[in-house]
Amino acid sequence: DAGVIQSPRHEVTEMGQEVTLRCKPISGHNSLFWYRQTMMRGLELLIYFNNNVPIDDSGMPEDRFSAKMPNASFSTLKIQPSEPRDSAVYFCASSGDRGAQETQYFGPGTRLLVL
């Protein structure tokens, strides 16, 4: 079975540009999570969706970040405009529908560098 798929795997962009990260969760999973990982802050949850509905976006750093899940098999995380401090690895993860009993499966990540 295919795991969580993310694209692009690497992104280099200039400050002020729009960045769009994409995620395809594991088929049948109802929950989708976007995380950001940096050396300083570790692995932080940005937002999570359940059945395509955003449930908790308290980790989204500011209005420059937005996320959508138009259907059960696709989600995007958009940064507009991007800043150098947004440089990080962004992971998408998915899980089933039993809350804190479920394993979250991580995608390979998108390594973002904003110059």
Add this chain to the structure above:
Amino acid sequence: QQPVQSPQAVILREGEDAVINCSSSKALYSVHWYRQKHGEAPVFLMILLKGGEQKGHEKISASFNEKKQQSSLYLTASQLSYSGTYFCGTASGGSNYKLTFGKGTLLTVNP
């Protein structure tokens, strides 16, 4: 609030044992353990649930003390492949999907 992991780093020789601890200031419903190798995604190892149920890896064990809000991961007879950063993620409610991760413990296993 972020759980606290200890130690921050540990170096072992192949065959030695290690214990990694995870402590939270909040009441916990479950603790999730992951291992991440450099440049890769976190990989699931184990879930420990309130009430004692444990699911995960055959060669790695863990404990969950609900009263103390602590979990420990036991790595016995370590192999070179155990090297990586270990993270605990904690959830405070059964219906709450949100995990809060610790800063990680870097484990290095040398020949």
